[in-house]
Amino acid sequence: MSPSTLLPEPSFTLTPMDKTPKEKHDFGAVVTDLDLNEISDEDVSALREAIWKHKVVVVKGQKDLLPTKQWELVTRFDPDAPQVHSHGNLKEFNKKGGVLSASRDVYAIPGAENVRLIGKGYQGADHFGLKDVTVKHALSHDWHAIELPLDQFNRGHTRFQRWHIDAPLYARDPAWFTTLRCVTKPRRPDGAHLTIHWDDGSGTTMPTEPGLTAFVSCVQMYDLMSDGEKQVADHSWVEYAPHPYQWIADCKGNTTGLGLYTQGKERRVEDISDWDPREVKRYPMAWVNPVTGEKAFMVHGICARRLFLRSSPGEEPRVVDDVVEIRAFLKEIQSRVLKPEYVMLPPLEEGDIVMWANYQMFHTAVDYPDSFGPRSMHQANIGASTGPVGPVPIPATA
Numbered sequence: 001m002s003p004s005t006l007l008p009e010p011s012f013t014l015t016p017m018d019k020t021p022k023e024k025h026d027f028g029a030v031v032t033d034l035d036l037n038e039i040s041d042e043d044v045s046a047l048r049e050a051i052w053k054h055k056v057v058v059v060k061g062q063k064d065l066l067p068t069k070q071w072e073l074v075t076r077f078d079p080d081a082p083q084v085h086s087h088g089n090l091k092e093f094n095k096k097g098g099v100l101s102a103s104r105d106v107y108a109i110p111g112a113e114n115v116r117l118i119g120k121g122y123q124g125a126d127h128f129g130l131k132d133v134t135v136k137h138a139l140s141h142d143w144h145a146i147e148l149p150l151d152q153f154n155r156g157h158t159r160f161q162r163w164h165i166d167a168p169l170y171a172r173d174p175a176w177f178t179t180l181r182c183v184t185k186p187r188r189p190d191g192a193h194l195t196i197h198w199d200d201g202s203g204t205t206m207p208t209e210p211g212l213t214a215f216v217s218c219v220q221m222y223d224l225m226s227d228g229e230k231q232v233a234d235h236s237w238v239e240y241a242p243h244p245y246q247w248i249a250d251c252k253g254n255t256t257g258l259g260l261y262t263q264g265k266e267r268r269v270e271d272i273s274d275w276d277p278r279e280v281k282r283y284p285m286a287w288v289n290p291v292t293g294e295k296a297f298m299v300h301g302i303c304a305r306r307l308f309l310r311s312s313p314g315e316e317p318r319v320v321d322d323v324v325e326i327r328a329f330l331k332e333i334q335s336r337v338l339k340p341e342y343v344m345l346p347p348l349e350e351g352d353i354v355m356w357a358n359y360q361m362f363h364t365a366v367d368y369p370d371s372f373g374p375r376s377m378h379q380a381n382i383g384a385s386t387g388p389v390g391p392v393p394i395p396a397t398a
């Protein structure tokens with residue numbers, strides 16, 4: 001990626017998002033005066049750079065964006081990537097997606113197979129060629145080990161669903177960016193409010209509009225670490241389970257949406273069929289932003305099977321393969337940004353498309369009562385041409 005000084009001025013307008021003095025998150029920008037159906041190569045480069053720099057970018061006013069053009073944009077962001085969604089084709093996703101595909105319906109948009117309809121409720125007689133589809137299962141709170149009673153949920157008490165990066169963590173590398181267009185937004189009836197509860201005994205809450213996606217910055221997560229912790233993050237790596245979402249298919253999450261609730265329900269690796277040791281992913285703990293040079297603490301804890309911890313390049317790593325210890329280690333670090341002042345839910349109007357640097361951020365859906373109406377989002381990303389890069393090389397095999 002070229003340094004910004006070499007790029008021509010973009011034709012669009014980019015404005016950093018507002019924040020109140022109480023808010024400590026340091027990401028987010030809004031782009032206006034841009035038609036993604038007709039975007040020039042120079043503007044694709046400038047937008048790519050803006051996403052790496054601002055981490056979350058909302059492009060306003062894309063009501064007429066064609067699904068084929070959304071996919072085309074995704075491929076232009078990373079032109080050397082194989083032309084397939086990071087989770088593969090839909091058949092493969094539904095067969096191998098484990099906890100990801102079991103908990104929700106995902107549809108491919110006809111003619112633009114790599115653009116996925118996600119959301120919930122009735123999508124209308126003809127949604128971009130999908131006839132009379134009602135998205136069932138949707139987000140739901142089935143994921144949380146300590147259930148949220150339905151009557152509380154229907155009164156506007158909600159939770160973060162599952163903090164994550166969009167990453168198969170097996171075979172293909174995660175996408176650099178995810179794009180998510182808001183096609184239909186739920187409506188909050190007059191007087192109704194929606195409050196996200198941590199439900200972890202802390203009493204922490206924050207308000208939200210329905211149907212939005214929440215973000216925290218893993219760069220800020222890194223910055224909140226001590227010097228000693230940063231040394232460990234810079235030199236350590238993580239091995240993910242083979243077909244990790246199958247491995248955790250029977251597991252449940254914490255009420256905050258961060259990490260797994262330990263119940264000993266991980267499948268035995270010997271019972272996971274059809275996997276190739278060469279496709280198992282090992283990634284550095286810290287991922288370096290190719291444009292800004294910032295480091296992000298990027299560990300997808302729910303899928304992590306082994307940590308290899310060391311503080312310098314020459315050191316023999318300490319291998320942690322006890323998931324309870326892995327979770328305790330990660331929770332201590334990752335929960336520091338899980339506070340209202342670091343969480344942002346960028347507002348979206350119908351037609352807006354949010355794009356984020358998947359190598360720098362955690363995100364999650366936040367469910368809302370069905371009575372608020374259907375939600376339709378078009379999601380697309382592409383398995384990256386080059387995977388995450390750490391501050392120092394990690395051994396090729398472990």
Ligand SMILES: [Fe+2]
Nearest residue numbers: 164165166363
């Ligand atoms: Fe996601």
